[in-house]
Amino acid sequence: MQPNEEPALLNRAREYDQAAIAEIYDRYSLRIYNYIYHRLGNAHLAEDLTATVFLRMLEAIRSSRAWQTSFSGWLYRIAHNLVVDYFRAGQQDEVALEEWPIPSREHPADIAERSLAQQRLRSAVGQLTGEQNVVITLKFLEGMSNAEVAGVLGKSEGAVKSLQFRALASLRRMMGGEEL
Amino acid sequence: VNKGLESVLDECLNRIEAGKEEALDACVAEHPALARELEPLLHLAVELETLREDVPPAPAALQAGRRKLLQEAARLKALEEEKARARRFPLWALNLPSLLRRSTAVVALAAVLVVTLLGGGTIAAAATTLPGDTLYPVKRMTEQFRLVLTLDREAKAELVQKLDERRREEAKAVASTGRVVEMSFRGYVSRMSLSGWTISNVPVTVSPETLLEGEMSFGTVVRVDVRSLSDGTLLAVRISAEPQEATPQPTLSPTPRPTNTDVPIQVPPTVVPATAVPTQVRSKPTVAPVEVPPTATPSRMPTRTATPEPTVTPIPPTPPPPREIKVRFRGIIEAISAQSWTVDGQTVRIDANTRVDESAGRALVGAIATVLALRQDDGGLLAREIQIEQPPPTPEQPFEFQGLIESWSATQWVVGGHVLIVNSDTVIEGSPQKGLLAEVKSLRQSDGSLLAKSIVVTLPTEEVQFEGVIEDIAADQWVIDGIVVRIDAQTQILGTPAVGAVAEVQGLLLPDGAVLGRRIEVQAPLDPPTTAPEPTPTEMIPPNAAPAAERRRYASVPPLVGSVASEG
Numbered sequence: 001m002q003p004n005e006e007p008a009l010l011n012r013a014r015e016y017d018q019a020a021i022a023e024i025y026d027r028y029s030l031r032i033y034n035y036i037y038h039r040l041g042n043a044h045l046a047e048d049l050t051a052t053v054f055l056r057m058l059e060a061i062r063s064s065r066a067w068q069t070s071f072s073g074w075l076y077r078i079a080h081n082l083v084v085d086y087f088r089a090g091q092q093d094e095v096a097l098e099e100w101p102i103p104s105r106e107h108p109a110d111i112a113e114r115s116l117a118q119q120r121l122r123s124a125v126g127q128l129t130g131e132q133n134v135v136i137t138l139k140f141l142e143g144m145s146n147a148e149v150a151g152v153l154g155k156s157e158g159a160v161k162s163l164q165f166r167a168l169a170s171l172r173r174m175m176g177g178e179e180l
Numbered sequence: 181v182n183k184g185l186e187s188v189l190d191e192c193l194n195r196i197e198a199g200k201e202e203a204l205d206a207c208v209a210e211h212p213a214l215a216r217e218l219e220p221l222l223h224l225a226v227e228l229e230t231l232r233e234d235v236p237p238a239p240a241a242l243q244a245g246r247r248k249l250l251q252e253a254a255r256l257k258a259l260e261e262e263k264a265r266a267r268r269f270p271l272w273a274l275n276l277p278s279l280l281r282r283s284t285a286v287v288a289l290a291a292v293l294v295v296t297l298l299g300g301g302t303i304a305a306a307a308t309t310l311p312g313d314t315l316y317p318v319k320r321m322t323e324q325f326r327l328v329l330t331l332d333r334e335a336k337a338e339l340v341q342k343l344d345e346r347r348r349e350e351a352k353a354v355a356s357t358g359r360v361v362e363m364s365f366r367g368y369v370s371r372m373s374l375s376g377w378t379i380s381n382v383p384v385t386v387s388p389e390t391l392l393e394g395e396m397s398f399g400t401v402v403r404v405d406v407r408s409l410s411d412g413t414l415l416a417v418r419i420s421a422e423p424q425e426a427t428p429q430p431t432l433s434p435t436p437r438p439t440n441t442d443v444p445i446q447v448p449p450t451v452v453p454a455t456a457v458p459t460q461v462r463s464k465p466t467v468a469p470v471e472v473p474p475t476a477t478p479s480r481m482p483t484r485t486a487t488p489e490p491t492v493t494p495i496p497p498t499p500p501p502p503r504e505i506k507v508r509f510r511g512i513i514e515a516i517s518a519q520s521w522t523v524d525g526q527t528v529r530i531d532a533n534t535r536v537d538e539s540a541g542r543a544l545v546g547a548i549a550t551v552l553a554l555r556q557d558d559g560g561l562l563a564r565e566i567q568i569e570q571p572p573p574t575p576e577q578p579f580e581f582q583g584l585i586e587s588w589s590a591t592q593w594v595v596g597g598h599v600l601i602v603n604s605d606t607v608i609e610g611s612p613q614k615g616l617l618a619e620v621k622s623l624r625q626s627d628g629s630l631l632a633k634s635i636v637v638t639l640p641t642e643e644v645q646f647e648g649v650i651e652d653i654a655a656d657q658w659v660i661d662g663i664v665v666r667i668d669a670q671t672q673i674l675g676t677p678a679v680g681a682v683a684e685v686q687g688l689l690l691p692d693g694a695v696l697g698r699r700i701e702v703q704a705p706l707d708p709p710t711t712a713p714e715p716t717p718t719e720m721i722p723p724n725a726a727p728a729a730e731r732r733r734y735a736s737v738p739p740l741v742g743s744v745a746s747e748g
Contacts, residue, residue, distance in 0.1 A: 016257035048545050051245030052515045085517035140228035165186040168221045
């Protein structure tokens, strides 16, 4: 989205303009979907939560506090919070975090077929703290630059670099310090 | 040190991301002091990027999400417009009974003001207006004045009915114009179907988004909030059961007969219309409500039996209890959090008293649930009961495996014990043959079945050659010296096949121990034929007395002879 175009589009969306909302959805839904998918590893869930992200956006878009700097960052934060809520609800059911990306009904052979190393890594990413998780997901799984990640998180690029370092160090510890 | 490491790490990551060859090793070499820390982190980052290759499946449901979003936007927009209209013409102006409760003087003043400001001509002009017209609020206001000023209860009840009828006629009239307006009217449910209901001869469309509040059946008095659509239909936004007390009872006598027996029966406290300005009744200093038991039993009127004065007013109507609005709706669970769930686009709060029935399936996002909730004062919903009706559909999951072909047909293969559905989209490479190894890529569908996307039949590479007596001949396989030799279109057969004849077999050892015949040369029978010929010294497979499992062990040894191709 062109920087000079975004405010006008968002203003129209604030008035529930159908075309503007449709345009926002078309521009961002796939990115949000991919983000959630990479967090949860489940396409069906990602579809559901993506729909919820945009419904939440609609509920809050009229609020002046909806987003301060970056609209896309705000969307990612909604998505992040939903994912966190989802995990939280899952923990209430005493489902181990490591098990989440694998649907419970998956055929045992499917599980065997998965790359265990990648599975471990994904599981470890899922256990990172909120901002570290977002940085790793956006930077390495979504391929965003530091500046883009900073926009999403509303932080400086320097802060993103620090987060990136701490996140990788945490992951290394979780993976048992093994050389990958 | 960390600051330095952070910067170097970031710089190296940028170089690796830019795709510079050898960037990782070069970076590590350039920073020997940090190498021990740096190298594993860079390897980890590279490994993380491989997860990016895990491309999510095509998000088919994103289009459904888009439709839902736009529907919700339309609903919210309509709501905002309604609020804006209310701000332009405040609701209190239409809610004169509440004003009356506060001050009759204010009402009187308002009446004078309205008549003065608008004039009789304006009011007359407003009489024929429809919802959405500029003067329509004037029409509603004059109606409210009439209602307030009608003191006779029977007349008031008739007026209420007449106004209800007018609202319904207005709704039909607006719909016929194709104008998009939100309205509300009241009536009896006379037809209920999946697509639409009829409320006192007014057909309304019911959609999954329609809010249904309270228990409803045929004959229930309901209030319907509708939106007229440009196609001439009325879409019900909300249908709520009206409290029983609200039904006007024109037969109610304002002066009940003071007999000992029939008063308590014929004049139960609930028959007083709630809409009939309860403040007027409440203000009458009759029997103190505290003396009246809440249940309608004859014993509640001991004073009347003692003093049957005809002027005694009926039991003062206790105001109806605060209406507990129950909302029941059904849909897909879209989100679950510790405080609230979103079902069918509606967010309901949950608390310790919320009962979740998971007997038919686990409460997971994607499951279908029926929610019974109470509408709260703040407009929110508090879930009382959530019943999971259907577990979430299992998404199609890719399932790849290798196995031996057991059987095959145009529509179904069995490979490695898995039944595969095969259709015109299934890509099949190679010719199927029982016992051959197949690499299968399939999708596990929501019903658990496997739909084959591709099947690659792998030919074995281990070649065998042996000679023996033909013991059995069938179309697809022979038995030679106790060994099953499978025949397919590529099998070259020389000589005249006959049971008892000696054949030399060149073939490929199948994983199940059988041999896929590539070349079978049947030798001419000796003259005169002897009894069962002895195995020749060139035989490479143990005699047929050896059990199949044992032969299979032999199958695992390297090729026993040179390749068939090299022998021509």
